[in-house]
Structure formats: C-alpha cells, structure tokens
Amino acid sequence: MGAPKDGRKISSVITGPEPSSTQRDLRPDIVAELDVADLADAQEIGRGGFGVVYKCVQRSLDRTVAVKVLSADLDQENRDRFLREEHAMGRLSGHPNIVDILQVDVTMTGRPYIVMPFHARGSLEALLRESGPLPWAEVVRIGIKVAGALEWAHRAGILHRDVKPANILLTAYDEPQLTDFGIARVPGGFETSTNAIAGSPAFTAPEVLQGHEPTVRSDVYGLGATLFCLVTGHAAFERKSGEKVVAQFLRITSEPIPDLRELDLPVDFVAAIEAAMSADPSKRPATAAEFGQMLQLVEDEHGLRHDEMALPTDRPRPVPATVAQGPLKSAQASLPRSRLLEILKAGGGRQLTAIHAPAGSGKTALLLQWRDVLIHDGIAVAWLSVDGDDNNAVWFVTHMIDAIRRVRPDLAADATERLEEQGDDALRAVLTALIEQIHTSGETLALVIDDWHRVTDRDSIAALEFLLDHGCHHLRIVVASRSRTGLPLARFRVRDELVEIDSDAIRFDLDETKQFLVDARGLDLSDADIEALWAATEGWVAALQLFALAVRGSGTTTRSIGRSADEISRMSGSHSAIGEYLIENVLHTLEPEMIEFLMAASVAERINSGLAAAMSDDENARALLDDAVHRGLFLQRTEDPDWFRFQLLFADFLRQRLERAHPGRVRSLHLRASRWFAEHGMLRESVDHAMAAADPKFALDLIESTGMDIMETSRMNALLAMVTKGPVQQVTSKSKGLFAAALNKVNSALGASDDNKGRDQS
Template identity: 50%
Template sequence: MTVDPTSAITKYRPPPPAGNLVVRSRLIDVLRAGQGRRLVLIHAPAGFGKTTLAAQWRDELTAQGVAVAWLAMDRDDNNAVWFLAHLIESIRRVQPNLVGELGEILEENADQAERYVLAALVNAIDASGRDLVIVVDDWHRVTDGRTLAAMDFLLDIASTHLQLIVTSRTRSGLPLARLRVRDQLVEIDSGALRFDDSESQTLLVDINGLELAEADVAHLRDTTDGWVAALKLVSLSLRGRADPGELVGRLSGRHHSISEYLAENVLDTLDPDILHFLLTTSVTERLCGGLASALSGVERGQAMLELVEANDLFLRPLDEEQEWFRYHHLFADFLRRRLERDHPTWVAGLHLTASQWFAENNLISEAVDHALLAGDVERAVDLVEEHAMHLVEHSQMATLLRLLEKLPAGPVTTRPGLQIAIAWANCLLHRSAAAQDALDHVRAALAVAGVTSADQRERGSDDGAERVREDLLVEASVVQGCIDIYADRIDRAEELVAPCFVRPDSLRPWVVVVAANIATYSDIHQFDFEAALARQRWARRYHGHTAGPFSGVYGHCFAGIAAGEQLDLAAAERHFRAALDLARRSAGRHSHAARLAGALLGDLLYQRGELSEAERLLDESHELGAESGVVDFMLATYTTLARIKALRGNLPAARALLDEGAEAAADLRLERLAAGVNLARVELGLMTLDELAAVAEARVPEREQRGGRAFADGIAVVTRELTEIAAVRAAHLLAPDRAGPAADEGRRVAALVAEMERAGRAKAALQARILLVACLVQAGETERAQDEFLPVLARCAELGLIRPLLDGGPEITALVATLRENQRLGRLSPGAVPREFLSRLLVTDREAREAAGRRAAARDTTGPAKEVHGGTTSGATLAERSADQSPCARVRAEDPLSAREWEILKLLDRGCSNREIARDLGLKAVT
C-alpha cells in the first residue's frame, strides 16, 4: 500500500517547537525510569503538553542512539489497514531493514493484516536485538474497533525490545488493566503534566521575559492549575503590559484567548448531547452521578461523568472511588460563560435544582450557595433555619455561623427561630455579646410579628402560633441561663430554667436537657452534689431524645464533676469517659464536644499520675482556646496542662498556658479562672518576688452568707479559697523557715478544711488538708502534721491519687520519705498506708526531678536565651534568681521547683536515706 509522501512533514516526525520550550526534567526522569515497560501512556485534555513531552523524550532517546519512530494519528488511521501502513512507514524512516516486505504482506493479507503484519514486525524487532520506540501521537482520534484491536494485539505480543509511547486525550482503546497487572505500564496524566511553580517561572519569566513577581507567578500557576496552554495563552496577553500583575489578578476562563482556544479545540467538536451535559453540569463546583443526573436530565449520570472523564474533557475525579468530580476551573468558567450566552433562562433553574439536590443530601452549605446564586434569598434563609439547631446539637456551631455569613442580615434578624439557634451557637462558643444580641432579636421579633412558618414547621404547627411563641420565650430564657453559667454566675439560674421542669414533655428535648444541665451546674456550685446527680438521672431519658451529643456530653461531665467532688473517682471517670465516647461517636474525635469532655478526663488522669494520656487529652482541649467550656473545663485546660508541661521540663510552655488563661479570664471577666491561674503560677514558681509578696499579703474577707444559706454562691466561695491558698503558698516560698507565720497560716487553712467538710466537699477538703500538713511541718508541729497526714495518705492510696501529694510541696515529699523509712524500720504499721504506694510516690517524684534536671541541663548546655524581667533581683522569677550560680542552681533556673524541693533532690542524689532526709529538713521520725 502506497503512502502519500507529502504527509511525512507532520505525520512521521514531531511538530517543530513554537519558540523555546520548558524542559520537563521531572517527567523525563519518570520516562527514563520506565524504559523497560511496554507502554507509556501520556494522557490529558488539549493543551497540557502531551506531544511536547513525547518530543522531548524522543530527542533524548535519539541522542542515546535509540531508534524512535513517530506516528501522528489522523482520521485516515481510523482504519486498520491504513493505520498499519502508516505504522510500517514510520518504522521504515528510522530502521529500514526492519520492515522488509511488510508492505507487500499488508497488501496481500488486508483482511487479516493485524495478525500477519504485526507478528512479522515483532519477530523482526526481536531478531535485530536493537531497541525500537514507537511514538503514537493523538491516539484518541481512533475509534474503529479493528484498529483498536490491532493496537491491543501489538501490545500483547511485543518483545522487550519494543516500547510504545502513546499520547491521547483519553485512556480508552488500550489494554491498561492487563498491562498494569504485568507491571508493563507507565502512565503520565494531566496531574503530572501540570506545570509546577518552577516550570511556570521558567515559561513566564525566563522564556517569555515577563516582569512578574514570584507571587504573581504562583497566582497564575494556581489560577490555571498548571494548565500549560492556559499559561502560554495568558503569557501572550501579558506581553507589553505596563502592569501585568493587574491582569494576573483578573484571570479567569473568560479570558478571550482561553475562550477561543477552548471553543476551537474542544466544544465545537463535541456531540450535542455531550455539550448539553457539560453546560448543564458546569454550574456546581463538584459533581457526582446523582447530581449530574438531576442537572442534565440524563438518567445514567455516573456513567456520563466517567465517559467525560475518560475522554479527558477537563474533568478529574476528586477521590479514588471516582464518586466526586470537578471540571478544571478555567474550563468550568468558560462553560458557564457559554451557558449564560446561549441559554440564559436555564441558569436560575439549574442553581435551584442543585440547591434542592444538595439539601436532600444534607450538604447544606452548597445548598445555600446555589439558592443564593438562583436569587432565592428566602429559600437560602429557610435552609439555614431548618438545619441550624441540628448543627448546634451536633457540636457544629462554627459551621452554622459560617453559613450565616453568606446570608443578608435583613431576613435573618426577623426569624426568631433562627435567632435562637444563633444565640445558642454564640453562647457555646463563649461569645456572650453576640448571643445576647441574638436573644434581643428573638424577643423583638416575637413582640411585633409572632413567628414565621419556618418556626412552626420546626416545632409543629398543630400547637398553633401562640404555643410556638411561648416555647421560644422559654427557650430564650434557657439560652440566657446558659450565657450566665458560661460567665460563671448562678444567681438566677434556677429562676431562668424553672419553666422547663413544669412542662418538659411539651418542649424540645434539647431545651429540657440544657435546662437540666444548667440546674446541675447550679447544684454543683451550691455544693449540693447529690441533687446534681439526681438531676442528671432525671434528665437521662430526655438526653436520649436529643439529636446530637452536646447536651449529653455536658450532662455526663457535670455528673462526673459532682461525683468527683464527693471523691467517687470511679463514677467520675465513668461519666467522663462516657462523655468522651459519646462525643467521638456522634461528632468526631476532634469535635468541640470531644475536646471539652477530654479536658475533665485529662484532669482526673493527671491526679492519678497518668501523664501521657492526660497531656494528650488536654492538648486537644487546649486547641479550643477561650471557647473551652465553662470555667471548670478551662481550669483543667490551662492550669492542669501547665503543670504537666512543667513536669516535662517545658517551663516556657507552662508559662505561656497560664498567660493565655489569665488573658481569657480578663477578657471574659472570670474571677474564678483568674484565681486558679494565679495559684498555679505561685505553685510552679512563675512569679517574681514582688508578685509573690503581693499575693502573700492578700487577705480575703470572711465568707458571706446569702439568703440564710452559707453556700448560695459557691463560685464566690471557691474563688476566695483559691486566693487564700495562693497567699499561703506564696508566703511559704518567700520565707520557708518562718515558724510563727506558718502557724497562723495553718489556722487559716484549718478553718478552710472545716468549712469544706461542713459543705460535704470531700475533694476540696482532702486537698486543703495536704496544705494544712505542709503548714504544720513548716511551723515545727511535726507530730501533729504526721497525725493529720496518715489518714490523708491512706485516702489518697485508696483512690490512687498521686499528684495532689507530690504537688503539695517539699514538706509533703519529705514526710512521705519519713513514713516510708519508719515502715522499713517497723515503727509504722504496714496497714496504715500501703508500702507500695509510698514507694510509688518517692520513685515518681525522684524520676520526675531527675528527668527535669536532665532537660534543664541540656537546655543550659545549648545556651538558651534568657528572658529579661527587670534589672533587680525582685524582678526575676524564683527560677531565674539563680541563673548564674552553680550548675545545680542553673538547673533550678529552668524548672518550677522551690528551694526546699531542690534540697530534697540534692539529698537524694547524695544517696541519703529517708531518715537522713527527714533529719536534714527538720522532721521527726514517727515512733
């Protein structure tokens, strides 16, 4: 079969380069690595540089002495005989001896040309012992079944000396699965072909000489998604411009050069049904089969998407399952432009169809977007309102607020049901001012206009508008109560939520359980822990009917706090773990609710000395920042986590956490949090001498009695206690050897213990007794201290409490050492305190100190920069006062340990016995 010699210019060699080209080095490396494979497939839509890459690789192979035949496909090749004839000719031009009489064989066996010609060709290549590479460019032009079968046969029988490089806009017509299984396939797709930043810089700046900043190049690369043709076309428009950056900022698929290219090379060649599909599905940012069917009216939407993707019509899958797709955004923008031009009346309807589909599939953000694009604001507001409380109850408050940002303010403010949800979301995120504004909108809307149809749909229109109005007012009061407890106030909590307990079954379960949680919080902080637990038992069935985990998480957490205050730590842990499990199952491991629950569990685990899990949970909770729940959660997040960081030897992290907590306390006006942070700063040695002196001199007034009840405002009581304890601790640090003042402080602490025990506050009393023991030791009343300490120690051993003792100060550690020594010598009954528990305390303490010392010494060796707190000694923290002294003192400068604590560490390091340690610290052995 004769071949037209005039076709040789374009058919049997690559097209000449149009100007300088970007060398695709990273892709050449891929091709180089795949030289032993049978097929290299380079596929992508028009304009991605497929042919250019193949040509660059052809040039490199030729330079290496490899014979490379080039065959550019055209419409004639959609015929098996013509294809084979052209294939033989392409090979003849680079290796004439191989083809021999194949032309005659083709003429004589046209009906079975594939079998005879291709088998003979492969045999000839194999016999030559030389490698041959055949580039088949634009394979997508072939649709003829016989021609496709010929290629399949060639790839199936090819020897190791033959490799085919195929460029195509599709992956169809090739036995890819079989070759992939045999590891005989190298595939380079549009993702790989896209220019990276370096290649974009070379094209735009180095080759085209454009004066573009790196940011502009990066923007162009991102905007075009590395599409080579788009970058080249845009570069033409940028030439000669005084301010090319201005056009860079405006680049879109409407750029006329890109539009013309797409029109000429893509859209004008498509079947009308495919074009209709592309236009109607271009209105959304992403597509799946169901959505594509809804938009286009095509029943088999998934199949059509896969067809479009297989034909490389600028559609790419977004997941491995090929469920979701998206068009190249420049192509999508051009399609939308074409849609607006040719079918303007379709646009609004398509957006409404998309909005409905997304809403039915619970993809609310996109449903709202398309309602707004259709110009239907009311529908957009309805959608947000219908899903608002679902989002709140599922711990997705920020999602709701982001949705609201899409809506115009006017229609939103007149919807009381939506404003209630807004109030909830802001309240739970500690945005009290915004929550209060939303409540004001609720009351204003209810006062002048009743309720909207959406409100009635949400709550059931059978009860009538008046009942809906009453329910909204009750719910507004519950939100107000929630705002109050986030502000750490309980003075009107019971009054605000009381109506919910009158008719709980007529209200939404969410409202009832939040009211129960608010009342529980009030019970806890009036120290009525049994009432708090009973309240949560009552609320259990309502918790089970809420849509999301949020209320249940708070219910379990508050029940856990109440149990913990009674030192029922097993029950507390069960509640905290139940809260965490509920949050993770319902809202996700990293949800707002899960991080809240993790804070209280982390605090409990810290008390038991389980630092690793505690630190992980508290680190996750800390990511919430000032949105980390009520004050009880925040105290755990900031102060307990700071203690862990200090134990890890990371004093800067501890300081930063407490500074952050203090800032949150000031911003939110949370006095109890401020007092807790202040106490942690004292105990961790993170205060200057002047600051310690100010804390030590602070003396709080006697506790008030409100309404005849001693503990009507337990929050104020606890705040005063924290302030008083901080004063005692500060005084100890300033003058560790003053016996007289220590006795006075001991009497004050003893009064605190008595008050706590009268209130049934077992946990607080136990912790205060540890401080009392330290005061007695410092005052020289060692025998009384030991008498007071034994029941405390036994109770801690029973509960597995490690850190309250080890955080109690050096006097406590020394006393533990003395008791352990007395047990060894038979002076203390083994039944008084488990020997293993005493040993665990001492080993844990020593290991922590040694680890902290090693970390501090390592930091000292590397010469960390010192913070400047002032020019005088009183302007430095306790840790910093010894920064330039002995090596041991320099270790102390980096660790939050007091002078007496370090004295114990030095005695331990010398190998002193527990008795010797006790004697050196002025303690008497128990006889």
C-alpha cells in the same frame, strides 16, 4: 438564511452564486413531492443553472440535509451536468474533504434529486464576505486538506475544473469540503462543449481560457488562486468595475499575479502560491499532492501543527533532509520537562508508556523531548501522528509500518504491499511478522504514537493491542492521547509494564511556571504574580502560553504597575483567547449531549454521579460523567474518589457558554443542586447554591431547620457564616429563635467554663 439587502438571491451553500435572471422555476408542488420522499420543511437556499437547492429535514434520521432538485424543463446540457455531478460525487463519497452524497432518487413526477449534508456555516466565499481575509496559517491548513481532496479525485480520473472559495464548504468541525462537481470531467461520462469556458474566470487557468484542454495542473492553478483569494480577501484577477470579460481574460493570460510579499507573508508560503499559479503549466506542481506537500513543508518550517492530506494509499510526506524523522520542533523552544523525563527514565524498558491529558497540556512537547533522550541512548524512534485516516485498521497499520521503515528500513519490507493486496485479511500476519523481525534483530525500537484519541475504530484499537500483547521487550510503545480510551492501562498496570503520566503530573508546578514565563518567555513578573497565575491556570500549559502572548502583545515585557494583575484577573473561561482555544480543540470534538451535560455540571464546584443526574436530568448522567472523566475533559478527581471538579478555567468557560446558550437555566440548576445537597445533608453547599439562585428564603429555611444540629456539634462558626449570607431583614425575622437558642448555648458554655475555673482556683 435571508436574502442580501440589495435584493440579489443568496448564494447557494452548494454551488455558489448564480445569476437569478436566468433561472427556471420549479413547479410549485416540489415541496409536497419532497415531503412525500421523507424530506420535510423544504426551504429554498440557492439556485443554479440546473435546479434549486433546498434545506430539508430528513424525518427518518432526524437530520438537516441539503437537497438539489433538477429543474423539470432543463435542456439536455444542464440535465447532463446534473447527472455528471451525481456520477462524480458518488465515486468520491467517503473522502473527509469532499461533500458526501447521502441519497440519490427521483420524485413522484420523475425529477432527479441528490441529498447531501447541510453545511450551516456555508462556504469559504461567505466566510470571506463576513470576516475578511483569513490568517495565512489557516489558509495553509485549508490548502493541504483540499489538495488531498483534489488528488483523490484526480486518481479517480476526475477533474473538478471549478475550484474556488464558493465551492469549498465548512463543516461544523471547521473542516473544508470540496463540492460542486457539476462541470467535472469524468472518464466515460458526459462532456461539456469543447469551446465553452466552464469554470469561473478569476480562478481558471490561463491555458484553459486560451482554449486548451483542462488538466490536473489546471485544478492546481484553481487551488492556488483560491488560497490567494483567502489570504488577501479578493481574487488575483478580480474583474474590475466596468471591465469586459475579454479584457479580464487578457489580464489573466498575460499579466503576472500581484505580489503577495507586500503583505508581509512568509516567503515560502508566497512561493508555493506563485508556483501553483504559474502561467506556464509545466512550472506548476505536477499533482495536487505535490502542491499539498509544498504547503506541508511550510507548516514544518514555521513550527505549525502538522496537517495531513487524506490519501489512503499515499506514503507519508517527505521531510527536509536537515531534519530528523518525526515532527519538527517549534521555532520557539519548549521548557525542558526534567521532572517528567526522570519519571520516564525510571520506567526502564516497560512496554507501554501512556501520556494522557486534556488539550494544551504539553503532551507533544514532552514526547519530542523523550524522543531526543531515546535517540541519544541509541534507540531508533519511529513517529506516527495519528489522523482521521487511521480509523481504518489497514491504513493505520500501513502508516505505522511506513513510520517504522523510515528509521528501520530492514523491517517489514513487503508488509505494505501485502496490506494493499489483501487488506484486513493480512493484518494479523503482517503484525506477527513485524514483531518476530523486531525480536530477531535484537535491537530496541520505540514507536511513538501522538494524538491517539483521534482513533475510535475498534479494529485499529485491536491492532495496537495486538502489538502490545504479543510484542517483546525490544518494542516499546509510547502513546499520547487526550483520553484513556483505547488504551489497555489497567491490564498493563497489573503486569507492571506501564509508565503513566496523567493530567495531574503533566501540568506545570510553580517552579516550572516561573521558568516558563520568566526564563523562557522573558516576562518581568513578581513572585506574587507568578503564584497567582499558577493558581488561576492550575499549571495548564496552553493557558500560560496564551497569557504570555497577551502580555507580549501589549507591547512590553517589563513590569508596569497594575498591568500584571489586570492580565491575571482576565485569565478566566471568558477570556477570548482561551474561549477560542477550547472551542477549537475541545468542544468541536464533542457530541451535543456531552456539551449540554458539561455545561449543566459546571454550575457546581464539585460533582459526583448522583448530583450530575439531578442537575442534568439525563438518565445517562452516570455514563456521561464516566465518559467525560475517561476522555480527559478537564475533570479532576478530589480527595474523595467519588467526587470530581472541573479545571477552573474550563469551568468558567462552560458557565459563560451556559449563560449565553440558556440564560434562564443557570438559576434552575443552582436550585436543583441546592435541593440535592440538602437531601444529602450537605448544608453549606446547599445554602451556597440557594443563594446563587437568588432564593434566600429557601437558604434560611435550611439554616433554621438544621441550625440546632449544627450547634449541638459545636460548629457555631459555620452556622454564623451561613446565616450572614442572607438578607438582613429575612435573617432577623426567620432566625430570632435560632439566635436565642445560640445565645443560651453560648451563655451555658461560658457558665460552665466559670464553674470550672472556680474549682481549679479552690
């Protein structure tokens, strides 16, 4: 991270910008002190009123961290502020949208420091400076996540008091995390001066600027002001050039917020921000959770993906009274999957239905259609959309029971209370009681669990397996996941209690592709265009939808000469929309080792464990390949069960990413593949990879060394096709003997044929 061109100190990724003129320098030996504390390569990345923030490498765990070090000569107020932050964040650590404290300690000379994760992407303030205003749907998502973080803090009795874009960091997985509790109010902790304005004025509630005590609703105002800033690119009451602070305070406390409707934003989204930023605290949402629920309803109303606030003991969000339980359908109806619904209907009353396929395959859309069929047949359907909280068995079972009780309030009346009181100890008893009650009722219940791939916790997986193993025929469980992990498919397949729809089954066939593009999306495409697009996308629903959006975005849905062909030719892994989709929905969920493995493996048109090991040079290659297949990472089994190939668009995407990340590695991977294929007697693929590596000499050596074997097996066309791939001069010089032999063999064959004809005529 470098300093801005105007010479100002760069903003801290932890605390946001602070005036550099008021900073107190730490003693120069702090780098050495941190090194002794296992925090190497300290680089200053920001300063605050209480100390300096360093980027360090924690050697023992080989990870990059951010370290806040308290200045040695601070006054008592700033020292208390530092300790207050330590106290507040320590109590809140573990929440997915609050920055964790990894370690608290003191240096050799007694200077306290806090170790936290390093956020390479920086803050939302930095993102605004680099990219401008965010899309309103993304702002809604961020608002819901941060509302959950604030609600969690408020339940612990902690007020943040400085919610603003600079204090919301972004993780590598694009998750917002609230930080900088340096002025937080903690029960029993330190307090700032009663008359001091501790927060940033542009994001501070009017009543606080007027000298009143901050409250929960003050933090809600700060979050509303933050969302205003994210969607417009500036604060609602940004300080004007030359304006005195007092004048800014007067505007904040006396003027209404600027009208967001001029930006053509959804009315309900604007109303939520206006409510949060109301000058009258009594007219704001009473809690951060209430504000988060307002934003969730905005998502529901506009068919956006459901985001949850991480609140372990909270009940699921309320849904509008006009809508049935479960996720709302998108405003744009999805294509009826009649072919797949027939498969599900044919499954009868089997215990487990598993729909597993990569991201963007249409799993949730199919679940919605199947839910409607079940409800039409008189079956109660409970819906649970899994999130990160469900990696705790108690929370998972609690959420599941809440979903069930929304459609069957007669079941598990005291289960939630038992789980809250007894935790893990009550899991088995609660599940057993639930199964018995479902059986005794004699009524069929379907439990739909979407996004199961998010659960990796063994106890949560065991809870689902317990339900499946001990459940009766009145309980049907329908699971959608990007992978097969955590699902007892083999066991239930043997029992004939499994209905399974995988990636091959769920992708659109040619007829469905035509219905989707022409009938549902209104595109004027020829049959040849549709067939070419179906072949290019292999029926992957997300890619087809991105194509439809691209064509409609061009301003017309009618056919124009060359336009369809141009759009289809651009449907590759390098297409920006597809790349963005895959980064957001696939790569962000993978470990660096897996990403490197997939990029290396994508160079080959097909892959098995041996080739994967040779190309990746990773001793875990076999396990990584098995894991990639199991997790549904766009790998499809070929006719030979030992071989796999990538979905074409995903392969293109991986190769493009490989060329950007490791420009010189592509050639070496082709050479590795060529040698492996040659060693295993697969000449055509060996030659192809040698040519792709720009090594025609090796390719022609292969042809020359094996050419006679090919001729002996009468595969002359294959030999000629391979020979013509090489440069003319090298082919001529390297293969004269081979061509002479080939000519002799052809003449011999012709002579034998003439002799046979003569005998026949005689």
